[in-house]
Amino acid sequence: MDEKLADVSGGTSCSPETLSHYDESGRAHMVDVGAKPETRREAVAGAFVELSAEVLRALPQNPKGDPLAVARFAGIQAAKRTSELIPMCHPLMLSFVDVSAEVVEGGVRIEATAATVAGTGVEMEAMVAATIAALTVYDMTKALDKGIRIQEVVLLRKSGGKSGEYRRGQGDI
Numbered sequence: 001m002d003e004k005l006a007d008v009s010g011g012t013s014c015s016p017e018t019l020s021h022y023d024e025s026g027r028a029h030m031v032d033v034g035a036k037p038e039t040r041r042e043a044v045a046g047a048f049v050e051l052s053a054e055v056l057r058a059l060p061q062n063p064k065g066d067p068l069a070v071a072r073f074a075g076i077q078a079a080k081r082t083s084e085l086i087p088m089c090h091p092l093m094l095s096f097v098d099v100s101a102e103v104v105e106g107g108v109r110i111e112a113t114a115a116t117v118a119g120t121g122v123e124m125e126a127m128v129a130a131t132i133a134a135l136t137v138y139d140m141t142k143a144l145d146k147g148i149r150i151q152e153v154v155l156l157r158k159s160g161g162k163s164g165e166y167r168r169g170q171g172d173i
Contacts, residue, residue, distance in 0.1 A: 040115065043158040046109065048109055048151045055141050071134070074132050079097045080094060100112075
């Protein structure tokens with residue numbers, strides 16, 4: 001394999017050594033976290049579902065039920081199944097998952113939190129929870145508008161582990 005891996009965003013290249021999910025020959029593999037110390041890890045991710053004023057007004061009368069409550073439950077369930085969806089993701093015993101879905105101007109803001117005590121982080125669990133919650137809002141409102149947009153699925157903050165603290169800068173969702 002080539003010594004450099006192309007950045008799919010069209011930006012710079014990086015070497016396999018800087019990406020932990022690649023072995024020395026450049027093949028994808030699951031990272032061995034067995035020797036890492038178990039520490040408390042927490043991550044918060046967010047998403048935004050852009051909805052028309054008509055859809056926002058109709059949310060309380062949805063014949064399928066409360067889209068925000070169903071989105072919360074779907075996000076929580078999804079976080080617990082992340083390793084089944086993301087091939088190199090470790091199965092984790094989550095100590096906490098919460099998803100909030102709030103109506104705001106222009107749509108629904110979703111925030112998902114995941115926590116564990118483990119040798120690897122929970123960023124993917126929080127990101128999957130936020131994404132599935134957003135998709136659930138879409139599913140429960142798509143009959144009213146096919147133009148719904150899911151935007152800004154991002155990691156807002158994380159703590160724990162070797163890389164320590166991360167907090168997304170200004171412009172959070």
